Amino acid sequence: MAEEKTILTLITGADKGIGFATAQALGKKGQHILIGARNQERGEKAVEQLKDDGIKADFIQLDVTDKAQIKAAAAKIKADYGYLSILINNAGIAMDHHQPASELSTDTIRQDFDVNYFGLIDVTQAMIPLLKAASPAKIINVSSNMGSMGLASDPSSRFYKVNSLGYQSSKASVNFATIIFSKELADDGITVNSVNPGWTATGFGGRPEDAPAPTGMQDVATGAAQIIKMASLPMNDTTTGTFTENAGTLPW
Numbered sequence: 001m002a003e004e005k006t007i008l009t010l011i012t013g014a015d016k017g018i019g020f021a022t023a024q025a026l027g028k029k030g031q032h033i034l035i036g037a038r039n040q041e042r043g044e045k046a047v048e049q050l051k052d053d054g055i056k057a058d059f060i061q062l063d064v065t066d067k068a069q070i071k072a073a074a075a076k077i078k079a080d081y082g083y084l085s086i087l088i089n090n091a092g093i094a095m096d097h098h099q100p101a102s103e104l105s106t107d108t109i110r111q112d113f114d115v116n117y118f119g120l121i122d123v124t125q126a127m128i129p130l131l132k133a134a135s136p137a138k139i140i141n142v143s144s145n146m147g148s149m150g151l152a153s154d155p156s157s158r159f160y161k162v163n164s165l166g167y168q169s170s171k172a173s174v175n176f177a178t179i180i181f182s183k184e185l186a187d188d189g190i191t192v193n194s195v196n197p198g199w200t201a202t203g204f205g206g207r208p209e210d211a212p213a214p215t216g217m218q219d220v221a222t223g224a225a226q227i228i229k230m231a232s233l234p235m236n237d238t239t240t241g242t243f244t245e246n247a248g249t250l251p252w
């Protein structure tokens with residue numbers, strides 16, 4: 001009988017927040033976790049924490065805006081393992097702080113896009129050969145309900161009045177990438193899905209991590225739950241081209 005490959009999972013921006021909670025949960029399920037982080041000290045500390053819990057984990061230096069680092073990360077994964085089973089594109093920022101679109105600088109919008117969209121595309125393109133080597137494989141794009149054009153244009157939605165052009169359009173673009181890549185990679189046995197964590201108590205957007213969570217803000221484990229669920233589907237599951245959250249499917 002052929003030996004089953006260990007599920008090898010790279011999570012970008014995994015040194016803290018939702019990415020780290022996802023790493024802990026998937027690691028406890030037996031996946032070998034590659035902690036992608038731009039900050040070496042924080043990344044290595046996260047790896048030590050996982051190892052203390054008995055999880056197989058390694059650090060990969062990965063600023064998603066640095067093409068040389070992305071190339072080096074892919075080369076290292078190829079040399080060390082030869083394949084990648086799951087890519088979770090989690091790294092994200094929100095720089096626009098609800099400034100009106102009429103006043104928001106395109107420099108700020110570009111910062112959001114560099115990490116949330118172009119970084120995600122560069123990492124995905126670099127990892128595709130490794131995902132093909134593992135096939136069946138999965139890509140999970142951490143999107144946001146803030147990037148749902150369906151919710152943003154629905155007067156009955158609480159997102160109707162939200163105004164963060166850079167962040168929202170970068171996450172809408174992430175969703176478009178999910179749709180396009182899911183179709184291109186279907187025949188290669190690679191599924192591609194978007195997930196919305198929901199409003200979660202992390203340091204995201206500059207929020208102090210130890211600040212009390214306001215009503216409606218969920219804990220990190222709840223924010224990571226749908227990502228964990230998608231990454232725990234059997235490797236031969238063919239669900240692809242979806243946009244989901246804990247409560248179900250979201251409008252694009």
Ligand SMILES: NC(=O)c1ccc[n+]([C@@H]2O[C@H](COP(=O)([O-])OP(=O)(O)OC[C@H]3O[C@@H](n4cnc5c(N)ncnc54)[C@H](OP(=O)(O)O)[C@@H]3O)[C@@H](O)[C@H]2O)c1
Binds near residue numbers: 119142203
């Ligand atoms: N929290 C929410 O309410 C919420 C809601 C919906 C969607 N999301 C999405 O969930 C994802 C995770 O967010 P979070 O709440 O866990 O926020 P977080 O605690 O701020 O974590 C964000 C992670 O992204 C990393 N990152 C930022 N820029 C990067 C870059 N250039 N290269 C590599 N990594 C980079 C950060 O690294 P450093 O430690 O180096 O800064 C950090 O590890 C994001 O994509 C976010 O858009 C969050």
